[in-house]
Amino acid sequence: MDRLLAMQVFTRIVELGAFGKAADSLGLPRASVTLLIKQLERHLGVQLLHRTTRQVSPTLDGHAYYDRCLRLLSDLEETESFFSQTRNNPQGRLRVDLPTSLAARVVIPALPEFCARYPRIQLEVGASDRPVDLIREGVDCVLRAGEVHDTSLMARPLAQLPQITCASSAYLQRHGTPQSIAELQDHLAVNYLSALTGRCFPLDFINDGERIELQLPGSLSVNSAESYVAACEAGMGIIQAPYYHLCEQLAAGTLCEILAQYRPAPMPLTALYPQQRQLSRRVRVFVDWLVELFAREDLVSCPQPLD
Structure with missing residues (x-):
């Protein structure tokens, strides 16, 4: 049994929760992964993994062995990295x-x-x-x-x-250009959905050092940065995004910065x-x-x- 490979296989199974996923991530046949774990458990004399039809999880001994494997594998990589580092x-x-x-x-x-x-x-x-x-x-x-x-x-x-607040020129022609945060009450936003909570992120402004958050209504919510900017270009509402993502549209005139004096925090x-x-x-x-x-x-x- 290749004990180093067996440790690598074991840690990947614990991390991915499945023999097949571990085999795929390491580029090994699934049968080889199963055999290595059987050999490792026989060598150690303990059961390392609970196996069910739906998932694989470490036993108490498996948890302890996993922690030690991580340290050993990390030490080994550090040692090998030293020589790689000298050769840059x-x-x-x-x-x-x-x-x-x-x-x-x-x-x-x-x-x-x-x-x-x-x-x-x-x-x-x-x-x-x-x-x-x-x-x-x-x-x-x-x-x-x-x-x-x-x-x-x-x-x-x-x-x-750095972030800025933007709207399309077509949107501003229809709804007017807000000159203050208070005027936003008559405007719409393209809402960005949090992947963690499923809630919409509010718009964020800084006024004399004070942070102000506003949740504007809107007819469209998205969950990707590309869709967010595309929706703004289509005139669906106001957005806030990092400047690097908007600079081309600003230069082309398809988007316009608004409320520049109240830019959000970076x-x-x-x-x-x-x-x-x-x-x-x-x-x-x-x-x-x-x-x-x-x-x-x-x-x-x-x-x-x-x-």
């Missing part, structure tokens, strides 16, 4: 998940630079606007916009993305990764590269509103 050439697969608009407009266009710097890293990039379960889905690193509340993950702040952008991945050389170099990328002035700047 980390290698292996790196799975990341990015918000859709950031992936398309910022990160993916810059990836040739990262790949040229680290040619032996094989990137797998997912783009979605839903919260990803890093452990269960086998993702090494995610970018999340907004406040982070998951304390089980390691967090690295990347940027504070949106924090954070890289998150599981605690056991904090020593991974692949994760570290990717997150360091993201810090460099978002430090560039054109990504975190926004023209000042006119007086």
Whole structure:
């Protein structure tokens, strides 16, 4: 029995909750995964997993063994990473998940630079606007916009993305351009649904240092950033979004900034990764590269509103 492989297989089963998913994530035949776990349990003399027709979960001994496996595998990766670091050439697969608009407009266009710097890293990039379960889905690193509340993950702040309030020129012709927050009572919003709560995010304004939240009515709610901006361009209502996602529409005149004197607070952008991945050389170099990328002035700047 390959005990190292058996530990890797066991930890993936615990994380994904299924033999088949673990086999697929590791590129192994399902029969080999089943055999390895049987051999591992026989070698240790304990049952590690509860098996039912619907799910697989660790026993008490399995929980204890899982924790020790994570530390051993992390130590092994750190040791191997040391030698990769001296050659400045980390290698292996790196799975990341990015918000859709950031992936398309910022990160993916810059990836040739990262790949040229680290040619032996094989990137797998997912783009979605839903919260990803890093452990269960086998993702090494995610970018999340907004406040982070998951304390089980390691967090690295990347940027504070300036946000603006916008509407289409057609919408403003029909409804008028609001000059104050109070005038918004006669307006509509495109509402953005939270993937966690299913509720609509309110519009957010800063007036003399005070934060003001408003929930405007609207005939359309969406759950993706691309749909959110597209609905605004179609004249469905007012939105708030990071400037980088709207700058092309502003330049083309299809969207207009409104209430610039009450711009919302910047949106924090954070890289998150599981605690056991904090020593991974692949994760570290990717997150360091993201810090460099978002430090560039054109990504975190926004023209000042006119007086």
